[in-house]
Amino acid sequence: MKKLLALVLVLALVAALFVGCSNDTPSESAKPAESGKPAEGGEAKTIKVGLICIGDENDQGYTYNFIRGKDVATKALEEKGVKVEWVVKWNVPEGDACEDANRELAEAGCKIIFNNSYGFEDYMLKVAPDYPEIQFVGCTNQASWGDSLKNTHNAFANIYEGRYLAGVVAVMKLEELIEKGELEKDKAVIGYVGAFPFAEVKSGYTAYFLGARSVCPSVTMKVQFVNNWSDATAESNAASALCDAGCKMISQHADNSTPATVAQSKGAFFTSYNNDMISVAPEACLIGTRIDWSVYFCEAIEAVVNGQEIPQDWSKGLADGAVVLTELNEKIAAAGTKEMLEQVEAGLKDGSIQVFDTNRFTIKGEKLTQAFALDTDGDFQADKEEAVFDGAFHESYFQSAPYFALDIDGIELLN
Numbered sequence: 177m178k179k180l181l182a183l184v185l186v187l188a189l190v191a192a193l194f195v196g197c198s199n200d201t202p203s204e205s206a207k208p209a210e211s212g213k214p215a216e217g218g219e220a221k222t223i224k225v226g227l228i229c230i231g232d233e234n235d236q237g238y239t240y241n242f243i244r245g246k247d248v249a250t251k252a253l254e255e256k257g258v259k260v261e262w263v264v265k266w267n268v269p270e271g272d273a274c275e276d277a278n279r280e281l282a283e284a285g286c287k288i289i290f291n292n293s294y295g296f297e298d299y300m301l302k303v304a305p306d307y308p309e310i311q312f313v314g315c316t317n318q319a320s321w322g323d324s325l326k327n328t329h330n331a332f333a334n335i336y337e338g339r340y341l342a343g344v345v346a347v348m349k350l351e352e353l354i355e356k357g358e359l360e361k362d363k364a365v366i367g368y369v370g371a372f373p374f375a376e377v378k379s380g381y382t383a384y385f386l387g388a389r390s391v392c393p394s395v396t397m398k399v400q401f402v403n404n405w406s407d408a409t410a411e412s413n414a415a416s417a418l419c420d421a422g423c424k425m426i427s428q429h430a431d432n433s434t435p436a437t438v439a440q441s442k443g444a445f446f447t448s449y450n451n452d453m454i455s456v457a458p459e460a461c462l463i464g465t466r467i468d469w470s471v472y473f474c475e476a477i478e479a480v481v482n483g484q485e486i487p488q489d490w491s492k493g494l495a496d497g498a499v500v501l502t503e504l505n506e507k508i509a510a511a512g513t514k515e516m517l518e519q520v521e522a523g524l525k526d527g528s529i530q531v532f533d534t535n536r537f538t539i540k541g542e543k544l545t546q547a548f549a550l551d552t553d554g555d556f557q558a559d560k561e562e563a564v565f566d567g568a569f570h571e572s573y574f575q576s577a578p579y580f581a582l583d584i585d586g587i588e589l590l591n
Contacts, residue, residue: 245469343387
């Protein structure tokens with residue numbers, strides 16, 4: 177059934193059709209699989225692995241999170257008798273330079289090459305056919321798993337689960353401020369800095385908003401897009417504008433830590449993505465969520481070493497340790513937050529809580545009943561996938577890359 181190359185969601189509504197690692201919490205299970213050292217006298221296996229990054233670890237966000245995953249995976253694999261020699265390309269732009277980087281890593285002898293940015297995939301796919309014995313992975317993408325090449329792959333994680341939890345933490349803080357008389361109830365507004373109006377970003381902020389609404393049904397959200405995955409200045413300006421628009425809580429889907437520092441300077445609170453940002457905004461940052469890439473790195477690299485196939489499309493979530501929360505800042509978090517987190521996390525893991533429960537949101541006042549997939553030409557596929565069933569929209573079910581691109585009520589897009 178997995179034949180989706182690109183997803184646009186066409187909504188059939190009831191009344192009308194609209195198109196529209198050290199800082200992690202003890203509760204997280206995001207640890208690489210249990211490993212044992214090689215048998216006595218056994219020789220370690222060595223593999224050269226490539227990693228192409230849109231930034232570097234200094235962003236303290238997106239690329240930093242990949243590097244942390246790389247380092248954790250390296251240690252875990254070494255304990256299993258696998259020595260990884262990484263070749264990393266830093267600050268590669270989304271363009272021809274990415275094609276060159278993939279080719280250089282292939283020529284350097286890398287057996288698997290990870291591309292860490294959404295915009296890298298097209299350039300990676302130009303190189304992959306020339307090196308059929310090398311595995312190429314597009315992280316956060318969706319085209320590789322459905323193409324005709326056996327050596328291209330996609331990987332993501334169910335980060336929407338972590339976003340939902342972060343939303344719970346955020347609104348509990350707003351509720352506390354309301355109870356203390358420090359915030360008027362009708363001014364419980366969340367601001368969100370988004371990179372692009374893509375499904376990946378929309379899925380994330382909608383999950384965050386629904387987590388918040390599970391605690392406070394009256395909360396609303398404003399979203400400001402910066403149209404860039406990594407632009408520290410633009411992200412700072414967007415966060416500042418959201419605070420000036422009355423948002424007392426800020427979150428983000430962008431690569432840098434500047435929204436956190438702006439939130440603190442403006443007297444707002446903050447929840448982070450990709451990294452624990454308490455160190456840069458201790459008076460504002462409540463918690464964060466991130467993908468633990470070490471889980472996938474371990475699985476994929478070990479499979480290649482052992483001559484095994486790796487999935488064309490990979491996605492795991494909280495239950496598998498691929499999505500985790502960073503440390504809860506209990507100095508400023510609302511009372512009872514830790515206990516609430518444990519309860520909600522358990523519900524997400526066992527499936528009793530569905531992030532996109534269709535009973536808990538509307539689109540232009542109507543309940544979502546169907547969401548069909550279109551192909552790249554805008555035509556219905558012959559065997560279209562139905563993402564709405566059992567009372568929920570099932571994100572990342574038919575492919576790892578998010579495809580929830582709906583605009584639900586309660587969220588205002590500012591640009």
